[in-house]
Amino acid sequence: MSKIFPKSANKLPFQIIVYLGVLVCVATAGVTYYMTPKYTRVGYAPLQPVPFSHAKHVQEVGLDCRYCHSNVDKSAHSNVPSSQTCMNCHNQIKTTSPLLAPIRESAATGKAVPWVWIHQTPDYAYFNHSVHVNRGISCVECHGKVNEMDTVTHMQPLSMSFCLDCHRNPEARIRDPKDVFNLDSKPLAEQGEAGVKQAATFVHDWKVKPPQSCSGCHR
């Protein structure tokens, strides 16, 4: 009786195991790199309906963040300004710019301008802007140097580990409250030895104890 399988078939199980192993490793490596917010989110800079330049408005005009994002220190959400806010100036300047047409239309009709949402946290994570900016965490920590951006770009992964890194070690990222909206400032901990000391005092005096358990963000 002749053999059904050739001799080379003996290696087949071994080969399958090896190849499967390699495949699993590649897939795991791929997922851990490509499917994390670090890859999928950072660098996201979609086109907006109006090419609004933060750099121009902050550096040339000298606007404070809170002129437009007026509720950032009151509410969980940092509001995107209503078109009315834009029109406060733009009814005087660049009144006929075609780029501003959507703003003028929105201010006239009350319909929203569809700004593309960049910094999203999932619906099950409850981030509160007011408690961060009132207690020494600057905008720049999560949003990057928006004051230098022509097109707003996603700078940090905003993943859970990103949040926890800071919640576990708030001393490293805390700023003097007067520097919170100054995106060119540095955290206290990066301002030499005196700064490190000041950061420690801040954390102690303000009783900074960021939640590290689920209930801090998930409800």
Add this chain to the structure above:
Amino acid sequence: MKRKFEHPAPSERALNGPAYWRSLDELAATPGFQAQLEREFPQGAAEMNGTDRRQFMKIMAASFALGGIGLAGCRRPEKFILPYGKSVEGVIPGLPQYYATAMPLRKSAIPLLAETHQGRPTKLEGNPSYEPHGSASSLVAQASILDLYDPDRATAHTKGGDVLSNADVASLLAELGKTYAATQGAGLAFLADESSSPTRARLVKKLKSKLPKAIWAEYEPIADEPPVAAAKACFGSDVKPIYRFAKAQRILSLDADFFHAESGSTYYTREFSKGRRVTKPTDPMNRLYVAESAFSLTGSMADHRLRLASSHILALAAAVAGHVMKTDVYKPLTEGLDALVSPKWAEECAADLVENKTKSLVVVGAHQPAQVHALAYAINAFLGNIGETVDFVAVEASTAASLSDLASAIKSGSVKSLVVLGGNPVYNAPVDLGWAALQKSVADVIRLGYAADETSALAGTNLAAAHYLESWGDARTADGTIVAVQPMILPLFNGLTQIEVLAHIAGEASAEGYALVTATITALAGGNAEKAMRRFLHDGLLAGSAYAKVNVRFDRERALAAYPVTAKKVEAFSLKNLEVRFVADHKMDDGRFANNGWLHECPDPMTKISWDNAIMVSPRLGKELGIDVKPTKVFGVIDAPDVARKEENNFSIGKENAHVFELTVGGLKIKGPVHIQPGLANYTVVVPIGYGRTAVGRVGKDAGFNAYPLRTAAAPAFVAGGSLTNTGTRMLLANTQEHWSMEGRDIVREANLDEFKKNPSYVDDIGTESHSPPIYGAHNSPADYNKLSREERAKLNATRAQEIPRGGSMYTTPKFDGIHQWGMSIDLNTCVGCNACVVACQAENNIPIVGKDQVLRGREMHWIRLDRYYSDGKADGAAFGGEGNREIPEDPQVSLQPIACAQCELAPCETVCPVNATVHDEEGINTMAYNRCIGTRYCANNCPYKVRRFNFFDFNQRQLDSLYLGQLGPKGMPELVKMVKNPEVTIRMRGVMEKCTYCIQRIQNGKIQHKVKVAQAGNIGDVKVPDGTIKVACQQVCPAEAIEFGDISDPTSRVSQAKAREQDYSLLGYLNIRPRTTYLGKLRNPNAKMPDYQALPLSRVEYNNKNHPADHGSGHDHGAPGHEAPKAEKKHSMIEAAKRIGGLS
């Protein structure tokens, strides 16, 4: 290399998104929407189901829309931030706003604060400016917000098949007014529900002067206020009583369920609990006597409860009056009563009332005949209670015609046009009027109704009514305070209000609700009109507008003349001649909430049946009807009931397999399932009305049976001559608590007031802990703890809350080093079991409705439930040599206990979770990370309190009738239903466990807001939230103020004070799980002279019988000081076992 992706421009629809916040009227006016209406809602019945799946959740600005899913590939879908085009004054996206409003209900109202998120009301709280209610509200007030978003509500005004615009309606109504102005109103009739609105009263007056010959009739199927006629006969003026329960030491309730059925019940519950709350042994405690036929919540709180047919209440009232006043005048009324009731009951009750002159109170149910009310007034007057425990206030006598008057006018053919405002007379009018036929006979019927119902089906013109949260209006509370009804949102479907309709007909210059209310209020308030109106809307009420208190003098002669004493023998009822009692359902009321899923799913407080009503019969009647459990042969030898302890109610795993009976009264018949209810008068059959609606939305379809076809105008509340016949069929009832007995366990710990006075820490002598090793280690026994003063105890508790390791646990426990340590205390002594907390929790925490089919499978999702136990002193268990509780007790005591997650410090659920989805946070809360949960349900199995709830289906995304189709079923929540969701709480999906987390969203937001406040004020380190700032939903709604919540690491907080009380105990404390929610033991205050006096609460008798069989029946006070422990220990095998393993210190 990163992928750059140019997103396509979003579609028009994605951008426009849901835009109904302030502009739904605009949307509704577009031709596209109108066309959609035509197509989807042929008869004006809404059909907003899952076809349109625009996502709408909380997001940064007003709204956002989902777009480009298919094109975004693996990336997250592109979403948009849609800020307001024009800023809205005062709106800060992300922060809720609160406005004062009120829910009108018949002749009263419940003042409320509505929480709105960007113009979308999501939750209602009591308005704290209205002092009599505090921040409390009621079960139906909590649920009423769901009606606003009812997808089955009327969405358009229609005439015949045509849709009318609001302008069409205005001209139609104005035309009607003009037409009848010519005849001075002859031929025009109005039928409205009762209302306390001053604006409506003003407009009705105006209308009457303009159209003097028009008929204005009012009808309500339920009477919830004492008849004014009785007060007029007794006092000579139009007055109504307002009871001051807090001042009353002895209360006799004659068929009055003042926790639920009476007008002003929220106030009464709150006042009653003030007199019930005992914080130290020297505190006084009220005593409640109740005589009633049904088993109401009021009856469950009674210290002495007499089961008596409603028809016999008159005789009892007369007997009590005779004893109180030492007179024989009323004797003829009581003839035959002694055969039914021990004469001592009335005598001793009367003696107790007399002993507490000026501090006693007799209350009569609104449905009782006027004569009973007159007797109660006589007693109250004799005892000097008037002006003390009961005040009389002047009310305006109603000038409205009755429904019968209107019916005869229609019969005579003098009514050409009928305007029906609210109500639902075709469904709930007395059956002998034949209202449906009468209404049909009127040529022109205009109906203002909230949904397509029985009445609107027989009306030519149907106007869609606005919800009270969409309306400008006003109302008066039960005490007469004028409260504001403010809209939170523009009418979603262009609904109209009653005052607007009346104003159109009356030809008012402006028929705008706001203008109408302003005209009324500014006239009443006087002074600066604009200021007065602003104040009124800000406070939500007009200060000092309550009905004027009047001094009344009881005129005995006149009362006797009006209600002469005629000999009337009390006839006992029997199987052949049953009394049928119609009660307003605890949830459906008179049927007006029939399409409210929260209310349907909330179990009835006594029967625990959800989604249905039942014909309730007493256990004795059940037996005589032959629906008790028949003994069967076990192994062919022993005669035994089917299963030991199986009851007549035929339970099988949560399903109550009820017998369907036919109930006949005077030739009228209805069919319904029979539920055996302990505590009913033996031959009184109790039938809740408000179910069995035939024209109703999807939720209320097929829920229960309609009892109105038995009700006649002559006997709206109770009638004799009923009989029951078995139809031989069965139907399943969804009953959430199949077992009624505590089985002699120490779940609810009770004592009589006398025992509490001698031994304030009686709770420590009940239960397994009294014999188990001290839970907090050696030298930390309850006895040591009880030696401490309250302050020391509060301090010790504060320390223990942060102790590491806890209880010598083998598990590494997380540190409890948070700034606060949250805890809760529930006072079982004041909880009346109204279930308001259940629905408040559902509204706050986005808890889904699961439907009857799933409740039958035990899958209800309520995070807090109310357990109801009966005890008759006989649950000694066959295993312990007793007769066992094989039968439902006829006259039990009731113990109620709200249970939610107790946030155990050593939580058993946490140790079994394989994915750490449930862990403790540093402030002592047992958290749930929903997106971690993989649904093993181990935690639910390991929870000793059974408070974890599992999403067996995607209840939020799937329709309840197609759950089992799984992925094949339609998906998505109707747009309207989404709007009620609280944006601060995650919507849970299928396969996820959920439970109470002490309203973690309220805690976190409270902490954050406080931190922001102190940071901006410069007191940087003051991050501890002041006591009382954070209120959890169940605590806030509780009218009895039975729930305290707060920081237990602060010994001065209210919750710490409550927990330091001697009555404080942990449920199943011997498990050493250290629950953060603890209970305060229940007290009863019986009168030793009464014939039904029980020296020990019956649950204690059961406890003693089970745990100390040797003391069986002796009523021995187990565990009282002097209790000889070693003697008792011999009987405790557990103790023996503990000794063997060396666990007993």
